[in-house]
Amino acid sequence: MRRILVTGGAGFIGSNFVLYMRKAHPEDRLIVLDRLTYAGNLANLIGLEEGPEYSFIRGDINDLDLVSGIFRKEEPDVVVNFAAESHVDRSILGPGEFVRTNINGAFTLLEAARACFGANPAKRFIHVSTDEVYGSLGPEGAFTEETPYSPNSPYAASKAASDHLVRAYHHTYGLAAITTNCSNNYGPFQFPEKLIPLMIINALKGKELPVYGDGQNVRDWLYVADHCSAIDTVIEKGRAGETYNIGGRSERRNIDIVGLICSLIDERAAADKKLKEAYPFEGSRKGLIRFVKDRPGHDRRYAIDCTKMEKEFGWTQKAAFEEWIKKTVDWYVENRDWWERIISGEYMGYYETQYGGRMSGRAPAKG
Numbered sequence: 001m002r003r004i005l006v007t008g009g010a011g012f013i014g015s016n017f018v019l020y021m022r023k024a025h026p027e028d029r030l031i032v033l034d035r036l037t038y039a040g041n042l043a044n045l046i047g048l049e050e051g052p053e054y055s056f057i058r059g060d061i062n063d064l065d066l067v068s069g070i071f072r073k074e075e076p077d078v079v080v081n082f083a084a085e086s087h088v089d090r091s092i093l094g095p096g097e098f099v100r101t102n103i104n105g106a107f108t109l110l111e112a113a114r115a116c117f118g119a120n121p122a123k124r125f126i127h128v129s130t131d132e133v134y135g136s137l138g139p140e141g142a143f144t145e146e147t148p149y150s151p152n153s154p155y156a157a158s159k160a161a162s163d164h165l166v167r168a169y170h171h172t173y174g175l176a177a178i179t180t181n182c183s184n185n186y187g188p189f190q191f192p193e194k195l196i197p198l199m200i201i202n203a204l205k206g207k208e209l210p211v212y213g214d215g216q217n218v219r220d221w222l223y224v225a226d227h228c229s230a231i232d233t234v235i236e237k238g239r240a241g242e243t244y245n246i247g248g249r250s251e252r253r254n255i256d257i258v259g260l261i262c263s264l265i266d267e268r269a270a271a272d273k274k275l276k277e278a279y280p281f282e283g284s285r286k287g288l289i290r291f292v293k294d295r296p297g298h299d300r301r302y303a304i305d306c307t308k309m310e311k312e313f314g315w316t317q318k319a320a321f322e323e324w325i326k327k328t329v330d331w332y333v334e335n336r337d338w339w340e341r342i343i344s345g346e347y348m349g350y351y352e353t354q355y356g357g358r359m360s361g362r363a364p365a366k367g
């Protein structure tokens with residue numbers, strides 16, 4: 001039995017990871033530490049009960065006394081750090097929280113891990129990071145583990161800083177630390193500020209679909225369960241001090257993603273009388289697309305080369321993008337309670353700040 005401390009385990013990827021591990025390794029004890037910011041939601045961890053296999057602690061990774069106490073009491077074998085401020089647009093509105101949690105919080109966790117783990121090779125510190133640390137690509141090529149860091153947003157810069165700290169703690173103190181750099185995730189429980197859930201929900205409700213700039217920006221999409229299986233693999237097989245790129249080899253332009261979501265929802269509504277009654281809409285939802293003012297410093301293209309994960313460990317995603325995106329649309333259609341509760345609260349204030357002045361954008365040309 002391993003004891004695994006999961007920080008940020010009530011957020012999107014963290015909660016998917018906890019549910020994934022519960023199934024894949026039922027014998028492990030999972031301890032979730034989460035501050036429950038706007039992005040943390042206990043409804044994501046539904047079905048888990050406090051007991052020998054699972055505990056939830058509400059707290060901040062910046063709180064060294066709390067974190068050190070958890071290390072002493074729980075004696076974890078593995079730490080997986082998901083806790084972060086994760087949304088680029090919010091980092092542009094207010095970078096302070098990103099510096100506090102993503103840099104200082106990671107530093108605090110590393111200090112607690114150094115005191116407890118030392119250079120013990122059996123005690124692992126897995127730091128979950130992003131491909132955004134590498135900056136923006138031109139039309140060709142992909143990020144490898146050797147690509148120099150070149151972060152462009154306050155979010156990416158704060159993640160890059162934490163990655164450097166993790167590297168230094170391995171190099172200097174021998175902490176058995178590993179960093180994973182993953183591309184854009186999608187799937188259940190993603191907060192509806194991110195592209196895919198925002199577009200699914202707006203399209204269902206017949207609201208305008210705000211596409212930044214010319215919609216030609218490219219992201220490389222990975223289904224969240226495939227990210228979880230990659231982290232599981234890295235815990236078991238990863239080499240301390242290494243970094244691993246994780247991606248879905250699924251580059252898509254934003255405008256194509258939004259168009260696909262519109263088609264999938266149109267099709268579902270056409271086949272489901274109840275859904276059509278709940279969300280009446282005539283014509284194609286593609287008519288809701290609006291090109292709006294671009295995000296400042298908007299990275300053009302991301303693409304991950306995940307050859308190292310594939311060659312060293314035989315890791316690969318389970319299904320193709322087209323299959324997973326359909327499942328994702330289904331999940332949001334079938335779990336309306338989950339997101340209705342979120343978008344009825346303070347979310348509306350965020351939405352107004354982010355999109356209020358932007359929504360006068362133009363619709364795409366016909367045809």
Ligand code: NAD
Binds near residue numbers: 060061081131
């Ligand atoms: P999220 O915003 O959905 O969840 C973050 C979680 O961290 C929330 O539960 C929040 O309450 C918690 N948290 C925030 N500040 C905290 C603090 N100070 N102390 C304790 N808990 C705190 O984020 P996500 O999308 O699940 O991302 C998880 C990690 O994966 C992040 O580190 C992110 O950088 C990285 N990542 C995300 C993506 C993606 O597409 N979402 C891709 C690659 C990497």
Ligand code: TYD
Binds near residue numbers: 088193196254295
């Ligand atoms: P996002 O989900 O915020 O992830 P990231 O910025 O970390 O890649 O955005 C994905 C892409 O979608 C990005 O190029 C910005 C774009 N985007 C829109 O066009 N409209 C939106 O309303 C949002 C949230 C994102």
